[in-house]
Amino acid sequence: MxxxxxxxxxxxxxxxxxxxxxxxxxxxxxxxxxxxxxxxxxxxxxxxxxxxxxxxxxxxxxxxxxxxxxxxxxxxxxxxxxxxxxxxxxxxxxxxxxxxxxxxxxxxxxxxxxxxxxxxxxxxxxxxxxxxxxxxxxxxxxxxxxxxxxxxxxxxxxxxxxxxxxxxxxxxxxxxxxxxxxxxxxxxxxxxxxxxxxxxxxxxxxxxxxxxxxxQIEQHLTQTAEILRGDVEFLTEEAEKLFNLAITEDKNNLKRSILKDKPLSLQRRVIKVFLAQKLEIMPNFEQIEAVVRLINAPNLDRTSSLSKGRFAQVKKDFITISDEK
Structure with a gap:
């Protein structure tokens, strides 16, 4: 019944x-x-x-x-x-x-x-x-x-x-x-x-x-997760817009001048998307931070190896991914 x-x-x-x-x-x-x-x-x-x-x-x-x-x-x-x-x-x-x-x-x-x-x-x-x-x-x-x-x-x-x-x-x-x-x-x-x-x-x-x-720890943690979800959705949309402005037409480089005055949160998200596409792996926090530092770094500055001998390097106004020779 x-x-x-x-x-x-x-x-x-x-x-x-x-x-x-x-x-x-x-x-x-x-x-x-x-x-x-x-x-x-x-x-x-x-x-x-x-x-x-x-x-x-x-x-x-x-x-x-x-x-x-x-x-x-x-x-x-x-x-x-x-x-x-x-x-x-x-x-x-x-x-x-x-x-x-x-x-x-x-x-x-x-x-x-x-x-x-x-x-x-x-x-x-x-x-x-x-x-x-x-x-x-x-x-x-x-x-x-x-x-x-x-x-x-x-x-x-x-x-x-x-x-x-x-x-x-x-x-x-x-x-x-x-x-x-x-x-x-x-x-x-x-x-x-x-x-x-x-x-x-x-x-x-x-x-x-x-x-x-x-x-009420369970309820309060899930409330926090719900609040963060709204923030994630907003930041993801904004980062996508910024990425499309910063990426070059051939999809191989990021324009540093577009990223320089933007909030760190958006810089990190744009770099994460860029690395995921170029390295074909999901980058970790240390890798993302290393490339974020290149936004304001001198010309020809570079990271250590990121994955399979590949590294990020400053070339004038651009951040590019190169292979170790």
């Missing part, structure tokens, strides 16, 4: 306010079996008559020992809820690391979504995940983009959009919802393994910060 809860109202309202998932959309939901994605799947299933979505579930089996039985568990949920189900399985051994698992998982999800012409891929990331990502990336020296990495929407390709509808739900919210409706949560043993940095943040650091500093 369908029971309408405050959580249904909460998701329904955020979908309307943010216009995340239009009516009649074709939606693929990534269901891991854990409380967050289980909560998302059930809420979307219950809201489907109001929004007229076409819904399906996708699950990725990493082939890990501690996940034995998980794929069957998720398939049973899909069958009981009468939702179309797609199972993707690892075709090779995947290292038990967050980065590796995420890479293969998302590749599989995108392939399924693209092949079956879904408009949206949904994941169960929550406000709690956003706060943990903020801290994780902060400790790695990330810039504003890294601190705002977990967003409501991300375009995956020309036809597929990733949506995270639960970014205003805490992990406690999803647990409470699942308990209220007696949903079959899969207890992922990997979530308790503290060899993963994110698990240490979730299990140790966040509880400590809540107890010793601020009980």
């Amino acid at each position: 369908f029971v309408w809860t405050g959580y249904h109202s909460k998701l329904h309202q955020v979908l309307k306010d943010r216009q995340l998932l239009p009516k009649n959309s074709k939606i693929l939901i990534a269901l891991s079996g854990g409380q967050d994605s289980l909560c998302l799947t059930r809420l979307c299933s219950d809201l489907q008559p109001k929004w007229h979505w076409q819904i399906a579930i996708v699950h990725y089996d990493h082939g890990w020992v501690l996940d034995e039985g998980l794929a069957n568990h998720v398939e049973k949920i899909a069958k009981n809820w009468d939702i179309e189900f797609y199972l993707e399985q690892a075709k090779e051994k995947i290292a038990e690391t967050e980065a590796e698992a995420r890479k293969y998982r998302y590749e599989a999800f995108v392939n399924v979504a693209t092949h079956h012409k879904f408009d949206y891929l949904l994941t169960g990331h929550t406000l709690s995940d956003r706060a943990e990502t903020f801290i994780y990336n902060l400790t790695r020296g990330a810039g504003m983009e890294g601190l705002t990495a977990l967003n409501w929407i991300r375009q995956l390709n020309d036809h597929l959009t990733l949506v995270r509808p639960l970014l205003n739900f805490t992990r406690n919210d999803t647990l409470t919802f699942c308990q209220q409706l007696q949903l079959p949560i899969w207890q992922d043993k990997y979530n308790d393994n503290k060899k993963f940095a994110r698990n240490r943040i979730r299990l140790d650091l966040i509880p400590y910060l809540k107890k010793e500093l601020n009980p």
Whole structure:
């Protein structure tokens, strides 16, 4: 029997306010079996008559020992809820690391979504995940983009959009919802393994910060991420305009005179784009700073090697990338 809860109202309202998932959309939901994605799947299933979505579930089996039985568990949920189900399985051994698992998982999800012409891929990331990502990336020296990495929407390709509808739900919210409706949560043993940095943040650091500093630390970190996201969007647009003014017609040089009187934040962003194009790698902070210094440097001044023997050098009013001879 369908029971309408405050959580249904909460998701329904955020979908309307943010216009995340239009009516009649074709939606693929990534269901891991854990409380967050289980909560998302059930809420979307219950809201489907109001929004007229076409819904399906996708699950990725990493082939890990501690996940034995998980794929069957998720398939049973899909069958009981009468939702179309797609199972993707690892075709090779995947290292038990967050980065590796995420890479293969998302590749599989995108392939399924693209092949079956879904408009949206949904994941169960929550406000709690956003706060943990903020801290994780902060400790790695990330810039504003890294601190705002977990967003409501991300375009995956020309036809597929990733949506995270639960970014205003805490992990406690999803647990409470699942308990209220007696949903079959899969207890992922990997979530308790503290060899993963994110698990240490979730299990140790966040509880400590809540107890010793601020009980609302998750909410406040996500508010900061939301504020920074607006700043990132503005700065990205301004940097793109400045880059187009500074880059020469042949795309090989930057005009220093265009950049000299501009704010440091925009200079860094323009240099980052330039280096990414010329070096074909994402430059790090030290590389960007080295080239920024060339904006006001004497003629023929240069950086040390940036990548594969390539360096940046001042040639009169231009910054150019050259090869070591």
